[in-house]
Amino acid sequence: MNKRKALILFVILALLGGFYGLGLGRYFSLETLKTQQASLAGWVEQKPLVALGSYFLMYVAVTALSLPGAVIMTLAGGALFGLWTGLLVVSFASSIGATLAMLAARFMLRDWVRAKLGDRLEALDAGIEKDGGFYLFALRLVPLFPFFVINLAMGLTRLPARTFYWVSQLGMLAGTFVFVNVGTQLARIDSLQGVLSPALLGSFALLGVFPLIARRVVDRLQARKIYARWKRPARFNYNLVVIGAGSGGLVSAYIAAATQARVALVEKHRMGGDCLNTGCVPSKALIRSAKFMAMLKRGKEFGVRDAHGVCDFAAVMARVAATVREIEPHDSVARYTALGVDCVDGTARIVTPWEVEVTSANGNRRRLSTREIVIATGGRPFVPPLPGLEEAGYYTSDSIWDLRELPRRLLVLGGGPIGCELAQAFARCGAEVTQVEQQPRLLAREDPDISALLAQRFAAEGIRVLTSCRALQVVQREGERRLIAEQDGQEIEIAFDAVLVAVGRVPNVAGFGLEELGIDVTPGKPLPVDQFLQTRFPNIHACGDVVGPFQFTHVSAHQAWYAAVNALFGRFRRFKADYRVIPRATFTEPEIARVGLNETEARERHLDFDVTTYGIDDLDRAIADGEAHGYVKVLTPPGSDRILGVTIVGEHAGDLLAEFVLAMKHGLGLGKILGTIHIYPTLSEANKYAAGAWKRAQVTRGQQRLLRAFQTWQRGAGSVGTVLASLPALWRDRRPAYREQD
Numbered sequence: 228m229n230k231r232k233a234l235i236l237f238v239i240l241a242l243l244g245g246f247y248g249l250g251l252g253r254y255f256s257l258e259t260l261k262t263q264q265a266s267l268a269g270w271v272e273q274k275p276l277v278a279l280g281s282y283f284l285m286y287v288a289v290t291a292l293s294l295p296g297a298v299i300m301t302l303a304g305g306a307l308f309g310l311w312t313g314l315l316v317v318s319f320a321s322s323i324g325a326t327l328a329m330l331a332a333r334f335m336l337r338d339w340v341r342a343k344l345g346d347r348l349e350a351l352d353a354g355i356e357k358d359g360g361f362y363l364f365a366l367r368l369v370p371l372f373p374f375f376v377i378n379l380a381m382g383l384t385r386l387p388a389r390t391f392y393w394v395s396q397l398g399m400l401a402g403t404f405v406f407v408n409v410g411t412q413l414a415r416i417d418s419l420q421g422v423l424s425p426a427l428l429g430s431f432a433l434l435g436v437f438p439l440i441a442r443r444v445v446d447r448l449q450a451r452k453i454y455a456r457w458k459r460p461a462r463f464n465y466n467l468v469v470i471g472a473g474s475g476g477l478v479s480a481y482i483a484a485a486t487q488a489r490v491a492l493v494e495k496h497r498m499g500g501d502c503l504n505t506g507c508v509p510s511k512a513l514i515r516s517a518k519f520m521a522m523l524k525r526g527k528e529f530g531v532r533d534a535h536g537v538c539d540f541a542a543v544m545a546r547v548a549a550t551v552r553e554i555e556p557h558d559s560v561a562r563y564t565a566l567g568v569d570c571v572d573g574t575a576r577i578v579t580p581w582e583v584e585v586t587s588a589n590g591n592r593r594r595l596s597t598r599e600i601v602i603a604t605g606g607r608p609f610v611p612p613l614p615g616l617e618e619a620g621y622y623t624s625d626s627i628w629d630l631r632e633l634p635r636r637l638l639v640l641g642g643g644p645i646g647c648e649l650a651q652a653f654a655r656c657g658a659e660v661t662q663v664e665q666q667p668r669l670l671a672r673e674d675p676d677i678s679a680l681l682a683q684r685f686a687a688e689g690i691r692v693l694t695s696c697r698a699l700q701v702v703q704r705e706g707e708r709r710l711i712a713e714q715d716g717q718e719i720e721i722a723f724d725a726v727l728v729a730v731g732r733v734p735n736v737a738g739f740g741l742e743e744l745g746i747d748v749t750p751g752k753p754l755p756v757d758q759f760l761q762t763r764f765p766n767i768h769a770c771g772d773v774v775g776p777f778q779f780t781h782v783s784a785h786q787a788w789y790a791a792v793n794a795l796f797g798r799f800r801r802f803k804a805d806y807r808v809i810p811r812a813t814f815t816e817p818e819i820a821r822v823g824l825n826e827t828e829a830r831e832r833h834l835d836f837d838v839t840t841y842g843i844d845d846l847d848r849a850i851a852d853g854e855a856h857g858y859v860k861v862l863t864p865p866g867s868d869r870i871l872g873v874t875i876v877g878e879h880a881g882d883l884l885a886e887f888v889l890a891m892k893h894g895l896g897l898g899k900i901l902g903t904i905h906i907y908p909t910l911s912e913a914n915k916y917a918a919g920a921w922k923r924a925q926v927t928r929g930q931q932r933l934l935r936a937f938q939t940w941q942r943g944a945g946s947v948g949t950v951l952a953s954l955p956a957l958w959r960d961r962r963p964a965y966r967e968q969d
Contacts, residue, residue, distance in 0.1 A: 235335065239292065264306055267303075271307050271308070282303070286317065287327070290321055290323075290325055291325075292328070301403065301410065302406060304316055304410060305409065313407040314403060318396060321395075323392075325374065325399075330388060332382025333382035336379075360386070364397065366398070367399050453764060457579045460582075463581065464489070467597060467600070467601060468583045469603060470493050471500065472497075472500060472603075474784050475787040476492060476500070478787035479791040482795075491569040492568050493571045494570070494572065501605055505626075513649075513652050514652050517543075517651065517655035521655045523535060525853070548628070572588070577744060577767070583595045583600065598766065600767045601767075602770075606778060607732060607733060608732055609730055609731045609733045614701070616726075619726065621728050622725060623729070634653075634723075635658065637653050637723065637727060638661050639727045640726065640727065640728050641663075641729035642663075642664030644670065648813065650727075651685065651688065651816065655688065663712060695714060696712050697712060698710055698711075699718075708724070710723065732778055746763055746767075753774050754773050759789070760774065760786060761793065761797075768794045782806075808823065808892045809822065812880065812884070818876070819875075819880060820875045821872065822872060822888050825874055834864075839924060840860045841916045843877045848912065852878065857875070859883075860873065861918075868898045873891075878910060883913060897921045898922070903915065927960060933953045935953075
């Protein structure tokens with residue numbers, strides 16, 4: 228704690244100590260006010276300005292320190308100064324005092340609370356940034372809710388102090404008027420229960436609900452304005468039309484059919500979308516074959532004298548295609564038709580907020596009228612405007628699966644998950660791979676130690692990795708294609724036979740009629756939606772890669788639940804999309820999986836955290852499998868077992884991460900994982916040992932000294948006095964008893 232905070236804390240504690248220690252609370256009672264009313268009134272009459280100023284400062288102090296007595300002070304304002312003067316003074320004094328309390332809480336507590344709960348406050352901050360003033364106003368209208376709690380709570384948010392002040396001034400005005408007016412009739416009041424009657428509290432509750440009702444009315448009026456250009460059909464063919472049959476679209480359609488809604492699923496290409504046809508499924512099939520080739524090279528390590536093989540790349544790619552065909556029935560037209568979904572083949576275009584026009588391959592058109600629409604059009608690989616690239620020809624993660632002949636020299640542009648996975652897979656199949664990344668390291672969203680570990684593995688496998696390398700152009704020179712690039716201020720040339728462009732993906736937002744509807748569409752940018760996955764049209768929702776912010780198949784499916792449920796049942800209840808616990812994995816070797824924050828992100832958010840690392844090279848099963856590499860890294864708040872984030876590097880990291888995802892989702896700490904039995908010998912024990920490493924790190928030298936004295940006494944080799952003498956060490960010596968390398 229810095230000196231300024233310490234000084235302010237000392238002043239606040241001194242004032243509070245004086246208030247409660249001297250028993251000043253007895254003066255803030257209805258009985259005392261009525262007893263002293265005559266003498267106070269005389270003082271006001273003799274020295275009106277001094278009395279008014281003293282009252283104002285006292286009211287500010289009471290509210291700023293969150294002391295009990297604000298109600299009595301408000302009644303006193305009416306009794307001593309009359310309705311209008313009392314209302315004016317109390318209104319400003321209460322708002323200023325509340326703002327000071329809010330600022331004090333912000334200065335003293337916000338950094339500490341954010342360090343402890345920063346990840347949990349993201350959604351709150353987002354809501355406050357958007358609607359904080361509105362909800363503060365609604366709370367201020369209801370005196371039943373303790374105002375001092377509101378003051379302190381708002382101090383922990385990013386609500387601007389100016390907004391807090393004027394909203395408080397306006398929101399508390401109605402309640403202030405009632406209490407000041409009651410104070411003018413002080414002689415008739417027998418108890419505060421008479422002031423806070425059920426009828427009055429009920430009236431204030433209704434007053435507090437009024438802004439919410441008013442907002443709903445305003446939303447309805449705005450919706451009517453948005454829809455004014457179109458005539459709403461009296462009846463609909465469908466409850467829901469889903470555009471796109473990728474992960475998001477399939478889940479949306481499935482949910483709609485399961486709830487007995489009539490749903491149409493429109494897809495212009497292939498059911499299953501990118502994940503099945505060009506993404507997750509084919510890439511993992513290729514990675515599996517590539518891993519087998521890598522294992523052959525390790526034959527001697529496992530006692531196999533003559534393990535060798537030649538990669539038949541065409542056969543590998545045939546296996547990839549066969550894997551896709553085997554999984555296809557899960558996402559097929561036949562399956563979804565059996566579930567009750569009308570699968571429509573063609574290109575969809577939204578022509579009105581309730582009508583989707585579908586153009587089939589032969590040019591025929593039909594219109595589907597629907598109450599609700601879900602846009603799940605996915606994304607596509609981004610191809611940069613690199614001079615000469617189009618002329619030279621290139622592959623993306625969409626088209627690389629057409630290859631049947633292994634390129635001798637493969638150039639991979641991009642060091643993200645897709646680029647890294649495919650670079651390693653092709654290298655293991657026998658290609659000479661050069662990977663070019665403009666950022667200083669691979670997997671720039673992960674911690675630097677992970678990027679370094681992967682780069683080291685790639686170098687060991689013969690992959691040439693060029694980071695901080697900017698592609699300039701592609702040229703034809705000496706009968707071969709070359710990339711001209713700049714690295715460390717030097718121009719270099721890289722010859723290649725094929726190039727894979729893997730520099731990111733962009734959402735598919737164009738060509739679906741959104742522009743004509745007036746929806747703000749920017750090429751290459753996500754479709755704007757609110758926290759309910761709703762576009763500017765309340766009946767048009769979107770999910771998956773087309774909206775982001777995470778381009779993962781499992782996130783698309785996660786969003787699809789919210790989009791479908793909000794579309795079908797949103798008039799009764801809507802659900803905010805929950806992004807608090809999002810796992811991810813990069814399927815290189817070593818595999819890299821993460822949930823929550825990593826060290827880089829935690830530092831960017833200025834959070835205090837501890838890092839616990841368990842090396843998988845110490846794990847029995849990993850040693851037996853010949854995969855003793857990698858680690859489990861857990862971030863926790865200091866002194867707490869609450870999980871802020873976990874990164875796992877190693878064999879089956881994505882599978883191991885599931886336990887931590889569950890723990891974070893349901894608020895379970897490392898102590899619960901440590902107390903869970905894990906089968907021996909399995910890789911999952913790494914999670915328990917990581918929790919054990921955290922527990923061990925919590926033991927201080929003071930605790931160790933006390934335990935040593937206690938156990939010595941237990942053996943009869945020491946005295947009770949020795950044990951008692953070690954007690955102060957619990958507070959004096961809180962250094963960790965075990966060094967991390969131990």
